[in-house]
Amino acid sequence: MLDIIRPGDDRYPLVRHVYSAEGSPAAVVRPRVPAEVPEALAFARQEGGPFSVRSGGHGISSISTNVGGTVIDLGALSTIERIDDRVVEVGPGARWGRVASTLRPWGLAISSGDSGDVGVGGLATTGGIGLMGRKHGLTIDSLVGADIVTADGVVRTLSPTDEPDLFWAVRGAGANFGIVTGFRFRASTDASVVHASFAYAIADTAGFLERWGATVESAPRSISAFLYLFGGAQPFAQATVVFAGTDTDAAVRALEPFTRIGQVVGRRAEATAYADVLPTSGAVHSGQQTAVTRTGLAVHLDRRISRSLASLTRGGEADMIQLRSVGGAINDVPSSATAYAHRHQNFSVTAVSMNGLQSLDAAWQESRELMDGLYLSFESGHAPERVEDAFPPETLDRLRRLKAHWDPDGIFDQNFAIDRVASA
Numbered sequence: 001m002l003d004i005i006r007p008g009d010d011r012y013p014l015v016r017h018v019y020s021a022e023g024s025p026a027a028v029v030r031p032r033v034p035a036e037v038p039e040a041l042a043f044a045r046q047e048g049g050p051f052s053v054r055s056g057g058h059g060i061s062s063i064s065t066n067v068g069g070t071v072i073d074l075g076a077l078s079t080i081e082r083i084d085d086r087v088v089e090v091g092p093g094a095r096w097g098r099v100a101s102t103l104r105p106w107g108l109a110i111s112s113g114d115s116g117d118v119g120v121g122g123l124a125t126t127g128g129i130g131l132m133g134r135k136h137g138l139t140i141d142s143l144v145g146a147d148i149v150t151a152d153g154v155v156r157t158l159s160p161t162d163e164p165d166l167f168w169a170v171r172g173a174g175a176n177f178g179i180v181t182g183f184r185f186r187a188s189t190d191a192s193v194v195h196a197s198f199a200y201a202i203a204d205t206a207g208f209l210e211r212w213g214a215t216v217e218s219a220p221r222s223i224s225a226f227l228y229l230f231g232g233a234q235p236f237a238q239a240t241v242v243f244a245g246t247d248t249d250a251a252v253r254a255l256e257p258f259t260r261i262g263q264v265v266g267r268r269a270e271a272t273a274y275a276d277v278l279p280t281s282g283a284v285h286s287g288q289q290t291a292v293t294r295t296g297l298a299v300h301l302d303r304r305i306s307r308s309l310a311s312l313t314r315g316g317e318a319d320m321i322q323l324r325s326v327g328g329a330i331n332d333v334p335s336s337a338t339a340y341a342h343r344h345q346n347f348s349v350t351a352v353s354m355n356g357l358q359s360l361d362a363a364w365q366e367s368r369e370l371m372d373g374l375y376l377s378f379e380s381g382h383a384p385e386r387v388e389d390a391f392p393p394e395t396l397d398r399l400r401r402l403k404a405h406w407d408p409d410g411i412f413d414q415n416f417a418i419d420r421v422a423s424a
């Protein structure tokens with residue numbers, strides 16, 4: 001019998017909300033094993049009303065809870081197993097911090113994001129821009145197979161040779177095609193890294209951003225670098241720079257240019273485990289982070305983009321700008337190889353308004369026009385036009401045909417719905 005948590009159940013307060021929103025679903029279904037997911041889907045369809053799929057509950061678009069509907073919560077599907085020398089099988093409900101710490105004694109690691117609390121399911125169906133991305137690609141680039149429950153309630157095994165079209169679609173647009181119940185990743189052997197942090201006081205924000213961009217692009221691909229820029233009267237930035245590998249001399253050489261970008265007011269570097277790089281709180285979700293975010297991808301942080309981003313923090317519309325490196329190995333993958341098709345950009349750019357300022361939208365417009373594509377996982381808005389930013393025309397065309405075939409009734413339309421066209 002399905003485990004269904006309803007209002008009044010002692011466990012309901014623990015499962016009703018997500019990280020970025022409060023919710024009050026009528027039922028939260030918690031499959032205990034992947035084989036219960038088709039039954040959970042049938043239950044949700046029978047109940048009708050709003051429907052959400054949840055893995056880690058850290059989705060920025062706040063759709064993994066709802067009001068009055070059904071949530072399929074995959075949190076209990078969190079096993080992590082080594083099934084071959086470098087291949088690991090991971091449940092969607094595992095969080096990336098635990099994945100990293102479980103893989104560590106095996107001498108393995110998978111580049112994921114910058115938070116250990118993020119769930120495997122949401123990130124590994126969309127992309128996965130991580131702190132070893134320039135060396136090892138997106139998280140989806142490590143994916144060698146998956147299991148999915150499609151709209152017809154059938155469990156399907158996906159790989160480059162089993163349902164290859166669906167496997168292609170799941171790597172970037174997974175939420176539109178079903179519920180992924182298991183992921184098989186080929187992990188890297190970079191379980192050890194050099195982890196550096198820099199704090200910069202900034203006099204000229206636009207100039208600083210241009211230098212940051214040039215430094216990241218010319219760094220060896222062992223380096224992946226995330227920058228968190230804050231405005232206000234005294235602008236400053238914090239950077240997390242990871243050198244994937246154990247060659248500390250090479251790491252020192254690769255990190256040195258980051259000391260010349262601006263006034264360094266704090267710095268630290270240590271050889272450590274990749275697992276120690278990801279902060280993990282394990283906090284119960286209560287809708288604790290209701291930030292509004294607007295996002296895009298950029299090829300270079302050129303003068304126009306840098307000035308535009310600087311003005312966002314200067315004017316206070318954005319409390320923070322996050323810049324995550326892509327490029328390197330991410331761009332070695334042909335853009336037609338996965339539904340995430342953005343394989344020539346070097347930066348993911350996200351503007352964050354912590355208190356949800358509506359003025360962010362208007363202020364972001366100038367930056368948006370300078371962007372080249374979008375990674376869906378950093379967008380808190382739900383505007384349907386963002387689907388066209390996320391998927392270039394050829395990719396979107398293929399996705400629309402596959403959507404018509406695999407999800408003809410639009411069951412999985414919650415997360416930036418891809419509209420259906422008649423199959424050719």
Ligand SMILES: Cc1cc2nc3c(=O)[nH]c(=O)nc-3n(C[C@H](O)[C@H](O)[C@H](O)COP(=O)(O)OP(=O)(O)OC[C@H]3O[C@@H](n4cnc5c(N)ncnc54)[C@H](O)[C@@H]3O)c2cc1C
Pocket residue numbers: 018019052053054055056057058059060061063064074092112113114115117118119120121122123125126127128129130174175176178179180181324377378414415
């Ligand atoms: C603090 C923070 C830091 C982040 N840092 C990064 C980062 O550095 N790099 C990066 O790439 N991303 C990052 N993200 C974004 C993150 O990848 C997405 O928010 C992701 O969707 C969260 O996954 P989840 O399973 O926790 O989310 P959930 O809220 O559980 O799911 C989000 C959505 O994904 C879909 N989904 C979830 N599980 C499945 C499944 N099993 N099958 C099909 N669809 C599913 C559903 O539509 C669901 O509504 C960050 C997010 C936060 C909040």
